[in-house]
Structures are given as C-alpha cells and as structure tokens.
Amino acid sequence: MSKSSDKFNQGRLRSSNITVVISIALVLFLLGLFGLIVINAQSYAAYIKEQLKLEAFFNDEYDPREQDTELARQQTFIDSLKIKHVFVKSTEYISKDKASEIAKQELGIDDNAIFEANIFPASVQITLNPDYVNPKQVDSIKQIISANPIVNEVVNDDELMTTVYNNIDRITFWLMVLAAIFLVIVMVLINNSIRLRIYAKRFSIKTMQLVGARRRFIIQPFLVQSAVLGFFGALIAVLALGGLWYYFSSMVLLPFWNDDYYLLIGAIFIVGIVIALISTGISTWRYLRLRTDQLY
Known part of the structure; x- marks a missing residue:
C-alpha cells in the first residue's frame, strides 16, 4: 500500500513540475516574442533614421588650374569627418559629374545637349x-560642418x-510602456504557478518545521527546485522562440541574428529563474509562519 502511495505521490510531483x-x-515565450518585436522595431527605426542624410555642398568658386588641390582639400575634409566627429556614421562623395547625372535622372532629361554639364557643385x-x-x-551638427571654409552650405x-x-x-x-506592462503580467503569472506548487506542499513544509527543521533547511530545497524549473522553462521558451524566428525570418528575408538578442535571451533566463526564486521564497516563508490549523 505504501509503495503504491509513493508512486502516486511521485507521479503527482512530476506532473506538478x-x-x-x-x-x-x-x-x-510570449515575453520573448514581444521582446523580438521591440528589438526589430528599434532596428527598423535606426534604419529609417539613417536614411535622413545631410548633404554638405563644397564651394564652387576656385581657379580650374587648382582643381587637383581643391579635390585634395575636399577629400581631406571628408576623411576627417569620421575621425573627428562621433555623430558621423558614413560618408559618400558626390562629384560634379555624378551630381549632374543624378539631376538628369531626377528631372527625366536624357539629352546631354540641353543640359549643361558641371553646373552642380560637388558635395x-x-x-x-x-x-x-x-x-x-542635427541643427548643431549642421553648424559644426558649415564652419569649415570649404563648405558652402549644409542642407537636409x-x-x-x-x-x-x-x-x-x-x-x-x-x-516601452507596453513592454513594462507585459513584464508585470509575466511576473504575476509565474508567481501564481509557483505559489500553486508550494501550496500543494504546504503540509510537508509544516511537518518539517514541527519536527525541528530550521527554516533555511526547509526553504533551500524548494529554492533549488524552483531555480531548475525556471531554467528549463526559460530554455524551452528560448528554443521555441528561436525556431519560430528562424522560420519567420527566412520567410520574409530578414537577418536571423541581432546582437541585441543576447540581451533578450539573458533577460528571459533571468526573469524565469529570479521570479521563480522570489515567489518560492515568499510562499514558503508564508506557510512557515502559519499555524497548523490555518493550512486548511
């Protein structure tokens, strides 16, 4: 009879875990899914911002005989932009010939005879x-760039x-507001799951206390078990999230990996383990403080 009872209790314990x-x-998994949305939204926002370029036009009044010297000065200025200023990500030189080609494309002019060449300054x-x-x-950056004597105008x-x-x-x-709200919801749901697990063991907790076990001795095994459960829950969530994102990114041709995903994965494991530990500690301590008749 005792063996069957032990097997039944072990089965219930495994089922509960x-x-x-x-x-x-x-x-x-839901938290990680929302994290993916936030990270990719921020990446897309950064991409949009990178399309809002500044264009610095160089002075076009110089002796043609000094063209090589002027080109060297312009190249030196361009090279110095990324060295001197942290706000510059990349630069692209637009020569006078290329500026004319761009203008012809924008105006829809194909005939070179009616379009005077080199009327646009280099930039x-x-x-x-x-x-x-x-x-x-951006206004401050425009003033900094305009201060160079070879720059005529900076526009955007x-x-x-x-x-x-x-x-x-x-x-x-x-x-960010929705992410904070969602994090609170996740904390509440994990806390409720852990509390139900501890509630099922409240009589065992009280029995150990009645036979003289110290509170630390009673709480420690529950903390270890909850940390393990939180770890495996986070691991399953990360694996499922990775599989879903791999399928989705391959379907819509998005890059699979982003360096911010390290933070997301770390956050998932930390949230799962820490909340499980905190919920277990609070719940176990609560039942240790109750009288025996209050457990029913």
Missing part, C-alpha cells in the same frame, strides 16, 4: 549615427526629419 515548467515556458552625403538624429542635435529636409523623429519617438515610448 511539468505543469509549472510549461506554464513558465509559455509566459516567457558629400553624410549619414548620421541614429542616436544623433533629432532636430536639435528639416520638416521630414522632424516628422519622422517625432513619430519614431512616440512609437518607441509606447512600445
């Missing part, structure tokens, strides 16, 4: 680091940049 692991895995297109793309900083689409920046900033803010 599996249920807790699956519950943790599900909520962490450099500057791609800014996304962190510096906001209206106030101020209205478009302001609109895009405000929209991206608003979307990012609400994504």
